Amino acid sequence: MPVIFGVALGGALGASARYLLDRLIEGRSDSVFPWATFAINLSGCFLIGLISTTLIDRQHLPAWIRVGLVVGVIGGYTTFSTFAQEGLSLVDARDLLTAAAYIGGSVALGIVAVYLGQTVGRTL
Structure with a gap:
């Protein structure tokens, strides 16, 4: 299976998940702090750490799955x-x-993350 298919499929899944989580979080927050992007990016950081140690380093997965998960999803x-x-935008708003x-914390x-x-991936 071509790697580009894994990237395209993974990208569609990842972008859809981001959109849905963004709507869920933004709908519950009145804060000027961009909580949705903050949560999405931090959880993505955790997931790339987890995926890189569990699914990629330990298992012999086809390239289309490995690249589809990391680059795509x-x-x-x-x-x-x-x-x-x-x-x-926060800087422009003074x-x-x-x-x-937001910037330092991210x-x-x-x-x-x-x-x-x-660390979690290595214990699994």
Whole structure:
């Protein structure tokens, strides 16, 4: 099976999951803080750590599945461009404390989330 099919299928699944979770979180939050993107990106960081240690490192999966999961599903699910746009919007609105918390928290906690995902993956 061609790798591009795995990426396309995974991307459709990841982007759909991101959209649904975004709607769910945004519908429950009145905060200026972009909680939906924050939660989506952090959970994606955790998942890429988990997937990289469980499904990819330990098992001999076909390339279309490996690439489809990482590039397709996780790539379609997470969103760096929305993170950057929302961070800049907070700066433009002069909400510098929220911008710093969002940008710094996303980067620092994203690294922690990948580490935790890898740690959990190694114990499975």
